[in-house]
Amino acid sequence: MDTLTGGEAVVAQLEREGVDVAFGIPGVHTLEIYDALLDSGIDHVTTRHEQGAGFGADGYARATGRVGVCFVITGPGLTNVATAVGQAYSDSSPMLVISTTNATNEADRGKGHLHELKDQQGVMESIAAESYHVDRVADVPEAIADAFDYLDRHRPRPVHVQIPTDVLERAEPVELVDRTPATPPGPDTERVETATEMLADAERPLLVVGGGTVDAADSMRAFVDETEMPVITTAAGKGVVPADHDCCVATALGHEPAAEFVASRDLVLAVGTELSAQDTGDTPLPDELIHVDIDPTDIGNNHETAMGIVGDAGATLDALTERVSERRLSFDGPAEAADAGPEPLSIGVEDDRLHLLAVLREALDDDAVVVNDMTKVSYAARTRFPTGAPRSFLFPRGFGTLGFSAPAAFGAAIGTDRQVVSLVGDGGSLFTIGDLATAVQYDLGVPIVLCNDDSYDILEDVQRRDYGRTMATDIENPDFVEMAESFGAAARRIEFEDAADELPDALTAAFDRDRPTLIEVPVEF
Structure with a gap:
């Protein structure tokens, strides 16, 4: 157990979590963190606005699949990053925002301290997936480890850790957390079996591939190659099944050719997508809808679901592939994709x-x-x-x-x-x-x-x-x-x-x- 300041504990635990880059702007309330960064292996990207720091962390997370980390000061730093947090929440992007707040027993009391914000944590609780407050230096590592553990287990969305300025400055004995990355939930075996039976009974199924499958591309492609089901990706799921794959009908929902194809289906298997109002509001889905998602609140939220499976996309797809392979289920995806969907992009197009x-x-x-x-x-x-x-x-x-x-x-x-x-x-x-x-x-x-x-x-x-x-x-x-x-x-x-x-x-x-x-x-x- 080492004696560390709160700022040193922040940086040391981030290193334990494998963080190699963070975005932010130093401020008088975060200087303890920034001083500790000098002795770390974490690269820091200084942006020109906290909104840019948030968007930078979000872009890093979306492109890499790793957690995007940003540091912001109390008050205006936090409100400036709020738009980026809202965007990351909406689009299921894993981000960790570490902010300061005024000193213990001085925050949220309206005394006019620098950067004071009425109910700062309440602001973040309204837009982030989770918000943690730390009152002791010894609790800093655990709060950060809890944030990463949450991101491992749940739909990836921004989380927030708030640390008072005096906690960052104070030195105490600290034990860093050696955390084993959590495994996201696997599917219910009986529901997978029922879904397989529904697929076996379908004549014209469709696979909708969402953004929740971006880290399960190999599993998704194995399932498609096994079943030859026609595929439409959402905008967030673009590329999981390549646009030039024989079974790919369209690379987004929410436009006329895709909607026409969906209307011709007797079953939809939607994996890793919330089937949002923007994507599917005007698209009639069949009654036989199998919805797979890690977030149970998504299932049945926008469309009535015949079968919901809560679980990690990759694990669920692997289980489904095993079952459909045993049943030798195969469909007409290549032929149907060739006859449907929008015209390919061409430089000579009129639009x-x-x-x-x-x-x-x-x-x-x-x-x-x-x-x-x-x-x-x-x-x-x-x-x-x-x-x-x-x-x-x-x-x-x-x-x-x-x-x-x-x-x-x-x-x-x-x-x-x-x-x-x-x-x-x-x-x-x-x-x-x-x-x-x-x-x-x-x-x-x-x-x-x-x-x-x-x-x-x-x-x-x-x-x-x-x-x-x-x-x-x-x-x-x-x-x-x-x-x-x-x-x-x-x-x-x-x-x-x-x-x-x-x-x-x-x-x-x-x-x-x-x-x-x-x-x-x-x-x-």
């Missing part, structure tokens, strides 16, 4: 958004990580952009925040050696433009493809449709190329009509640089 996406797809590696924002071209990408590997299409789909793309792409690039590209609009880019400086500082060769229409155009479309006039959607933008260059980034402007000829070479050059590249494409989608 300008699909044209740009086709240029991107041909220019990128098959496993490149495409990090989207809430913008028109990304809305099209959700349903039409094909991917060949899991964790390669990141989209702020649930919470739907602007400003996610660039800092999440920077976090992804820190965690992976794959190509990483940010796809963003002019409006969303300015939400988190400050973290372009972060990418310059850390030599991140990430291209940022910025589609600029000088407006909040999609809102203009809705206003014109519903009200016949527009309000508050025209925006005055900076010169994005000059602005990016002022940060120290590379930058260029490519006219839309030249994108097919110039964008591939621009992307290749961007990946070869040790700094980010902003590529502005003026558009009129």
Whole structure:
């Protein structure tokens, strides 16, 4: 047992958990942690805004499958990161937020201490999956270990640990926790057997592959190869079954060709997806719905379920594969996929958004990580952009925040050696433009493809449709190329009509640089 300050205990336990990088901004309340980081093996990424720290940790987590860690100060640091926490919660991304709070017996009392926030833990309890408060130095390791244990056992969502400033400063004997990673729950054997019987009775089944399967791609592909069931992935599940697989009908729900195919099915097996209202609100699912998810609250939440199986996606798929193999169940996925689904992307397509996406797809590696924002071209990408590997299409789909793309792409690039590209609009880019400086500082060769229409155009479309006039959607933008260059980034402007000829070479050059590249494409989608 060693004598450590609270700050040293934070860092030492994070190292025990295998954390190798953290995101944040030092503040007067977190300096004990930052001093301890100097003597650790944990790399720190200093962002320019706590929202960028949160998005960076989220992007790191989505691209790698490891927990994204960020440090924030009491009060404004925590409220600044709240949007990123909300996004990570909505999209099931594993994040650990470690914040300070005012000194023991002084927090939440309204005395006017620096950074004081009324009921700070209550703020995080309302948006994170779990929030832990620590009152003793000796309890710091256990609180952090409990947070990681929660992430092992449950649907991956952000968790929060809150430590008073005086606890960080105080030195006490501390015993670090040597934790054995928890095993997520396996499936109920009887329910797996019943599900197998239901599949055997089905004539036209469909497999819906969700984001909860991204770490079970081998198990999922084994099941598909065994059964040859037709497949539709959700946006979060893109790449688990590659878009070019013989059984893949579509790479997202929520659009007409996919909905038509679902309507023709007599059974759906949905694995690792909440079947959210955004994905399936207008998609009629058959009565014979088998829903597999690690979160019991998801089952039957949006669609009535004939059979629910609570358990880890990989373990459940392995059990199902064994049963269907014994029964020699096989379906007509390859033939049905060939006759259904949307048209493949092609550069000659009339839709300008699909044209740009086709240029991107041909220019990128098959496993490149495409990090989207809430913008028109990304809305099209959700349903039409094909991917060949899991964790390669990141989209702020649930919470739907602007400003996610660039800092999440920077976090992804820190965690992976794959190509990483940010796809963003002019409006969303300015939400988190400050973290372009972060990418310059850390030599991140990430291209940022910025589609600029000088407006909040999609809102203009809705206003014109519903009200016949527009309000508050025209925006005055900076010169994005000059602005990016002022940060120290590379930058260029490519006219839309030249994108097919110039964008591939621009992307290749961007990946070869040790700094980010902003590529502005003026558009009129």
